[in-house]
Amino acid sequence: MGKVIGIDLGTTNSAMAVMEGGEAKVIPNAEGANTTPSYVNVIDNVVGAPAKRQAVVNPKNTIYSVKRLMGRKYSDSEVTKIKKNVPYEVVEGKSGLAAVSVEGTTYTAQEISAKILAKLKADAEAFLGEEVTEAVITVPAYFNDSQRQATKDAGKIAGLDVKRIINEPTAASLAYGLDKKTNEKIAVYDLGGGTFDISILEIGDGVFEVKSTNGDTHLGGEDFDIRIIEWLAEEFKKENGIDLTADKQAMQRLKDAAERAKIELSSTQETEINIPFITADKNGPKHVNTKLTRSKLEQLVADLIENTIEPVKKALEDAKLKTTDIDEIVLVGGMTRMPKVQESVKAFFGKDPHKGVNPDEVVAIGAAIQAGVLSGDVKDVLLLDVTPLTFGIETLGGVMTSLIERNTTIPTSASQVFSTAADNQTSVEVHILQGEREMAADNKSLGRFVLEGIPTAPRGVPQVEVKFDIDANGILNVSAKDKASGKEQKITIQSGTGLSSEEIDRMVKEAEIHKDEDKKKKETIDAKNTADNLVYTAEKTLKDFGEKMDKAKKEDIEAKIKEIKENATNWSLEELKSKTEELSKVLQEVGAEMYKNQPQQESSAEDKKGDDKKDDKKTEGETVEGEVVEEK
Amino acid sequence: MQKKIKKQPDLKSFAEKILKLEEQNKELEDNWKRALADYQNYKRRTEQERLEIIKYSNENLMAEIVSILGNFDLLLKHSEDAGLKITVNNFLEVLKRNGLEEIDLTGKTFDAHISEAVETEDGEKDIVLKTLEKGYTYNGKLIKPARVIVGNGSI
Numbered sequence: 001m002g003k004v005i006g007i008d009l010g011t012t013n014s015a016m017a018v019m020e021g022g023e024a025k026v027i028p029n030a031e032g033a034n035t036t037p038s039y040v041n042v043i044d045n046v047v048g049a050p051a052k053r054q055a056v057v058n059p060k061n062t063i064y065s066v067k068r069l070m071g072r073k074y075s076d077s078e079v080t081k082i083k084k085n086v087p088y089e090v091v092e093g094k095s096g097l098a099a100v101s102v103e104g105t106t107y108t109a110q111e112i113s114a115k116i117l118a119k120l121k122a123d124a125e126a127f128l129g130e131e132v133t134e135a136v137i138t139v140p141a142y143f144n145d146s147q148r149q150a151t152k153d154a155g156k157i158a159g160l161d162v163k164r165i166i167n168e169p170t171a172a173s174l175a176y177g178l179d180k181k182t183n184e185k186i187a188v189y190d191l192g193g194g195t196f197d198i199s200i201l202e203i204g205d206g207v208f209e210v211k212s213t214n215g216d217t218h219l220g221g222e223d224f225d226i227r228i229i230e231w232l233a234e235e236f237k238k239e240n241g242i243d244l245t246a247d248k249q250a251m252q253r254l255k256d257a258a259e260r261a262k263i264e265l266s267s268t269q270e271t272e273i274n275i276p277f278i279t280a281d282k283n284g285p286k287h288v289n290t291k292l293t294r295s296k297l298e299q300l301v302a303d304l305i306e307n308t309i310e311p312v313k314k315a316l317e318d319a320k321l322k323t324t325d326i327d328e329i330v331l332v333g334g335m336t337r338m339p340k341v342q343e344s345v346k347a348f349f350g351k352d353p354h355k356g357v358n359p360d361e362v363v364a365i366g367a368a369i370q371a372g373v374l375s376g377d378v379k380d381v382l383l384l385d386v387t388p389l390t391f392g393i394e395t396l397g398g399v400m401t402s403l404i405e406r407n408t409t410i411p412t413s414a415s416q417v418f419s420t421a422a423d424n425q426t427s428v429e430v431h432i433l434q435g436e437r438e439m440a441a442d443n444k445s446l447g448r449f450v451l452e453g454i455p456t457a458p459r460g461v462p463q464v465e466v467k468f469d470i471d472a473n474g475i476l477n478v479s480a481k482d483k484a485s486g487k488e489q490k491i492t493i494q495s496g497t498g499l500s501s502e503e504i505d506r507m508v509k510e511a512e513i514h515k516d517e518d519k520k521k522k523e524t525i526d527a528k529n530t531a532d533n534l535v536y537t538a539e540k541t542l543k544d545f546g547e548k549m550d551k552a553k554k555e556d557i558e559a560k561i562k563e564i565k566e567n568a569t570n571w572s573l574e575e576l577k578s579k580t581e582e583l584s585k586v587l588q589e590v591g592a593e594m595y596k597n598q599p600q601q602e603s604s605a606e607d608k609k610g611d612d613k614k615d616d617k618k619t620e621g622e623t624v625e626g627e628v629v630e631e632k
Numbered sequence: 633m634q635k636k637i638k639k640q641p642d643l644k645s646f647a648e649k650i651l652k653l654e655e656q657n658k659e660l661e662d663n664w665k666r667a668l669a670d671y672q673n674y675k676r677r678t679e680q681e682r683l684e685i686i687k688y689s690n691e692n693l694m695a696e697i698v699s700i701l702g703n704f705d706l707l708l709k710h711s712e713d714a715g716l717k718i719t720v721n722n723f724l725e726v727l728k729r730n731g732l733e734e735i736d737l738t739g740k741t742f743d744a745h746i747s748e749a750v751e752t753e754d755g756e757k758d759i760v761l762k763t764l765e766k767g768y769t770y771n772g773k774l775i776k777p778a779r780v781i782v783g784n785g786s787i
Contacts, residue, residue: 021670032773046744054744057752057782129673249764252750252779256699277706285710 004134004163004375005124006367008171009113009151011067012193014038015364016120018128019372024175024365026358029123035360036123039064040115042102047119059087061102069098069109070154071147110150114157121158135160136371138363141167141199142213163374169199170208171366172332176354179206184327185319189345189353191308192333194220198312200319200326212318214311219304221262221335227300228258232273232288240286242279250278257288265294266337298340305344312348329353334360386410388504391468391476394431394440396421397525403468406436406508410474415467417483419460427452428464430480432493436511438518444507451480451489459536524573531568531580535561538587545594553590560586687771694732695775698768705766735767735778747778755783 005027008015013035017026029036031049039051043061046054055062068082074092083090091106093099099108117135124132139151148165155162169188173179178186181203190197197215201208232254233244244250257273264271275288316323326349335341336359345353357365386409392402395418403414420428429450435443454462463483470476479490511518538561546554560583568576704720711717735746737760742749747760747767755761760780767778 021674041744050744053748053777054742056749057742057744057758057784248751252764276703277710280710285706 002131002133003128004136004371005120005132006171006364006369006371007117007120007135007137008168008361008364008367009067009116009137009139009154010038010192010363011065011195012038013360014116014120015361016124017361017364017368018124019368019375024368024372026361026364027124027127029120030126036116036120037064038067038116040066040112042100042105042107042112042115045115047115060089063088063100063102063107063112066100066109066112069100070113071109071144071150072098074098108150110154111157113151113154117155117158117160121160133159133161134163134371134375136164136166136367136374137162138166138168138171138367140197140213141169141201141210142197143167164370166367166370167199167208167210168197168332168363169201169210169330171363171370172330173201173203173208173328174366174369175357175362176328176330178203178328178330179208181328185211185321185325186328186330187312187315187326187349188330188332189308189312189336190215190332191335191341192220193335194218194222196220196308196311198308198315200315200321211321212315214315214318216307216311219307220333223304224262224301224335224338225255225258227304228261228292228297229254231292231296231300232258232290235290236278236286236288240281242281242286244279247279253278254288261292262297262338265292265297266339269294294339301340305341308341309344309348323349326351330362331355332359332362387412387470387474388501389434389444389507390436391446391470392433392443393418393466393478394433396529398440399522399525400433400435400438400440400443403466404470410470411472413467413469415465418464418466420454420457420462420464421459423458424456425459425462426454426456428454428480430466430478430489430491432476432478432491435507437507437514438522442510442514442518446476446493447478447491449478449480449489449491451482451487453485453487454482455484457484520573524576527573527576527580528568531564531576534580534583534587535564538583541587541590545590548594549590550593553586553593557583557586557590688773690730691770691773691775694727694768694770697727698732698770698776701768702765731771733769733772735769736763737767737778737780738763742780742782746774747780749782750779751781752784753781754786756787757783757785759783 003018005016005018006024014037015026015035017024019025026034028034029048033049036048037052039049039055040047040063041051041054041058041061042063043058051062052064055064065082065086069079069090072079073096074090075096076098079090079098089101091099091101093106093108097108099106100112101107117137121132121135135155137151137155139148143151151165152162168190169186172188172190173186178184182205184203186201186203186208188197188199188201190199195215195217196219197213199213200211202211203209229251233251237243244254253275257275261271261273270291270293273288273290273292277285278288279286316326329345329349329351331342331345331353336345336353342353342355386407387404388406390400390402390406391404392400395401401416403416404412418428427450429448431440431448432446433440433443434446437443451464454464465481465483467479467481468476469478476493477490478493479488481488538557542549542554542557542561560579564576564579564583567579571579701724704723708717708720737743737747740760742758742760746769750764753761759782761783762781763778764781765776765779767774768776
């Protein structure tokens with residue numbers, strides 16, 4: 001069974017998405033872009049961005065905005081309007097329907113749309129690595145039956161079995177999960193590149209009903225760009241006395257800069273517009289170098305935004321609703337990224353609109369969700385839980401060492417090897433913890449057990465493997481096994497994730513608040529553990545090789561050991577660190593000397609490690625430095 | 633006799649139970665395989681995407697730089713300063729060494745896959761008469777199409 005893709009077949013741009021692992025994902029086209037211009041060169045069979053780029057060269061062969069012709073009669077007043085505005089030839093086709101004629105051949109609007117769909121299909125197949133034969137396609141809410149049928153036919157011609165045609169505002173609502181609401185009224189505000197649509201929907205028992213639609217077929221982002229271009233040209237004229245509007249090249253550069261400024265001002269308060277060498281007069285080259293603030297931009301386009309409110313009012317009137325009746329507001333289209341647009345919508349409805357899904361992709365994503373429902377993908381998706389908090393154990397110095405980090409998808413397991421903290425220690429205690437704090441005492445204790453019967457050995461030598469396993473139900477199994485003796489001990493914790501969401505939130509928040517002090521505490525303990533380890537190694541070195549050592553060095557080491565032992569708890573972190581470092585340095589010197597003096601005597605494998613010998617020992621056999629707390 | 637009668641429905645319910653479990657088992661196995669397949673596909677794609685990311689990690693930066701490279705051409709056109717010329721060339725060399733390539737179609741056949749026609753003028757049909765803004769590819773991928781004027785066939 002292949003995947004069913006969702007397609008937003010737009011007037012100017014199209015996009016597609018697919019359900020994958022329970023989530024809708026936008027499929028990029030072969031050029032790597034998430035949206036594809038709805039342009040077709042019928043003769044050379046070029047579709048998308050390349051077709052748009054050659055439109056000027058082949059104006060009669062390049063069809064765009066064909067969606068406006070879909071399923072319409074040639075005699076339709078809308079078709080007459082379109083005919084006047086496009087360079088290609090619009091003719092009367094079969095059954096009086098509007099069609100296009102290119103080099104003497106007539107193509108239906110379905111056939112043109114099919115070429116766009118065929119490209120999307122091919123690109124989706126390349127991306128997914130499998131054949132795609134089924135799709136859900138979106139249409140405007142105001143499309144009538146014949147327009148919907150035409151869209152379905154276009155899919156068929158492209159080799160797609162159109163499982164369903166759904167309304168664009170419905171798809172956008174689906175993308176925000178509004179199908180789960182009951183008896184709510186939704187306003188979908190769609191301000192795209194060239195058109196504005198407002199739709200009022202009602203959701204009852206998982207079914208969306210369109211109550212009313214309205215809009216302006218010639219209002220969109222391009223109008224906003226033009227306002228900026230006009231302002232730039234005007235400012236330039238004021239300053240330099242040169243009119244740029246007749247200079248095509250200069251206007252193109254103004255357009256690029258205007259688009260960039262508009263996008264930038266959605267996230268910043270002010271942007272600089274720099275266009276060097278835009279033109280020249282007898283005094284030399286002239287440059288555009290100006291600042292545009294967000295408030296100035298808002299001033300320039302205030303009436304455009306205001307113009308969207310009138311259709312919204314009409315749509316509400318037609319649906320016999322008041323602004324206060326609307327429960328949810330969904331924003332669609334790139335222009336709704338503009339803060340002022342969001343503010344105006346919010347001010348009108350007195351409610352925050354939904355945000356978060358990319359407004360250029362929200363319709364395609366909704367279509368993919370619908371496709372997933374139809375193919376059973378969404379219903380059957382196994383919802384896997386994640387661990388809300390980190391699981392770990394207490395190690396030397398009362399520190400929490402985590403084994404399973406928070407937000408890990410379960411079922412999962414993790415294991416780590418620990419060792420003993422003292423010589424001849426025969427048992428270790430495993431204290432299981434849950435939480436985000438660095439110190440064991442600040443986290444929730446889930447349980448503890450003791451593993452006994454560890455063969456006597458110097459500290460750091462035994463290898464105890466601690467294993468955590470959380471099953472799909474959140475039940476935590478912890479086991480500890482001594483690798484040498486094979487002795488094992490385990491515990492099952494039923495309420496592994498049984499915390500309420502308030503408790504979890506509180507614990508996460510607390511960790512955030514105490515982050516810095518916790519870090520400091522942990523660093524101090526780490527430093528103490530390092531010092532302690534080094535003292536132990538130093539004492540051992542003295543015991544084993546003391547006689548062979550230079551006497552002054554030996555005394556130096558002894559003094560340093562004594563100093564650290566006496567003051568470890570009083571010193572500041574920095575002091576402790578530097579003193580540890582000093583001892584470490586002396587030990588290394590002694591070690592190096594000893595090897596230099598007796599290169600032949602010990603020819604074991606250890607010998608080859610030379611100076612690194614001591615460091616190596618610590619990490620030998622993947623033993624982790626943090627040690628299980630000593631059993632008292 | 634009575635015992636036998638009693639046992640028969642038990643057997644039947646067992647058989648039913650087995651059938652039901654078998655069916656459930658099949659379904660679970662199918663779900664599990666699907667999840668596994670989904671995961672493997674996901675892993676494969678993530679790996680691919682990772683390679684892509686490595687390959688094009690500088691793409692956004694390059695695209696931004698490229699958007700102002702045209703200004704350097706204009707700068708050189710307006711200045712006689714040899715030092716400036718050398719400096720700009722040094723800069724372009726660095727970009728080229730790192731995978732940036734200029735698209736120059738002037739005098740060649742127009743190609744919409746790497747350039748955008750902004751105007752047509754009298755001249756040989758489909759031949760690029762003039763490049764208004766240079767285009768660029770980065771590691772073989774188009775990051776800015778050239779903006780060109782194309783001949784309309786009337787001379």
